[in-house]
Amino acid sequence: MNEILKQAGIEGGGSAKLNKHGVILQLEGDLIFGSGDARINSQALPVLDALAKYISTVSRSVDVIGHTDDVPIATATFPSNWELSAARAGQAVRYMAEKGVAPERMRAIGQAHSVAVADNGTAEGRAANRRIEFVFTVEEGDVGKKQLEDLGSGEENTDAPNE
Numbered sequence: 001m002n003e004i005l006k007q008a009g010i011e012g013g014g015s016a017k018l019n020k021h022g023v024i025l026q027l028e029g030d031l032i033f034g035s036g037d038a039r040i041n042s043q044a045l046p047v048l049d050a051l052a053k054y055i056s057t058v059s060r061s062v063d064v065i066g067h068t069d070d071v072p073i074a075t076a077t078f079p080s081n082w083e084l085s086a087a088r089a090g091q092a093v094r095y096m097a098e099k100g101v102a103p104e105r106m107r108a109i110g111q112a113h114s115v116a117v118a119d120n121g122t123a124e125g126r127a128a129n130r131r132i133e134f135v136f137t138v139e140e141g142d143v144g145k146k147q148l149e150d151l152g153s154g155e156e157n158t159d160a161p162n163e
Contacts, residue, residue, distance in 0.1 A: 004025070004047065004050045004051055004054055007050055014026055014027040014028060014031070014047075020138075021135055021137060021138065022060065022135050022136045022137045022138045023135070023136040024133050024134070024135050024136075025051070025133065025134040025136075026131055026132075026133045026134075027044075027047065027131060027132050027133070027134075028127070028128075028130070028131055029066075029067065029068070029088070029127075029130030029131045029132055030127060030130060031043070031044055031047075032044040032048075032088070032092070032132055033088055033091075033130075033132075036073055036075070036078070036084065038078075038084060038087035038088045038090075038091050039091070040091055040092070040095060048092070048095055048096070048099075049099060051096070051134065052095070052096045052099035052100065052101050053099075055096060055101045055105070055134075056100055056101055058136065060105075060136040060137055060138070061105050061106070061107070061136075061137045062096075062101075062105060062106050062107075062134055062135065062136055062137070063106075063107045063109055063133075063134075063135040063137055064089045064092045064093050064096070064106060064107065064108050064109065064132065064133070064134055064135075065085075065089055065109045065110075065111055065132065065133040065135060066084070066085035066086060066087070066088035066089035066090075066092075066108075066109070066110045066111065066132050067085055067111050067112070067113070067115060067116075067117075067129060067130065067131050067132070067133070068081040068084055068085050068112050068113050068129065068130055069081075069113055069116075069120055069125075069126035069127075069129045069130050070113040070116070070120040070126070070129070071120075071126065080112065081112035081113050082110055082112045083110070084110075084112075085110035085111055085112045086108065086109070086110025087110070088110070088132055089108035089109055089110055089132065090108040090110075092108070092132055092134075093106045093107075093108040113129065116129045117129060117131070
């Protein structure tokens with residue numbers, strides 16, 4: 001995952017981590033989307049193209065989770081942060097499908113501001129909370145689950161991105 005970020009030239013624009021749900025590639029929302037918008041920025045296309053190529057080579061399902069900060073939005077298109085986060089996840093899933101990723105392997109999930117990773121009381125915190133995550137999920141009974149747990153022991157991130 002970190003190699004995908006490096007190849008796309010956005011090493012500082014995202015991170016890869018492991019938790020009980022699987023491997024998570026987290027991308028800064030401002031890199032992918034403009035403020036209050038769900039249209040994918042053109043500068044994000046190289047990383048999304050590389051990610052689509054990678055997803056096509058693995059057998060795991062992918063949850064694409066959109067997050068926002070807690071600043072209210074109330075437009076005709078996005079009456080709340082719930083719609084905005086879901087639309088962002090949906091746009092990413094749609095783009096991946098257009099690039100050849102099987103749609104049945106992906107889910108688009110909007111979580112609005114319900115799973116903050118930083119303090120929404122600061123501009124930096126709000127920027128960190130505006131993000132999109134690609135979660136390569138671990139299925140129950142999956143042989144790889146034990147391997148993921150072993151890899152994560154001692155370093156496991158206990159955030160629950162899709163609970």
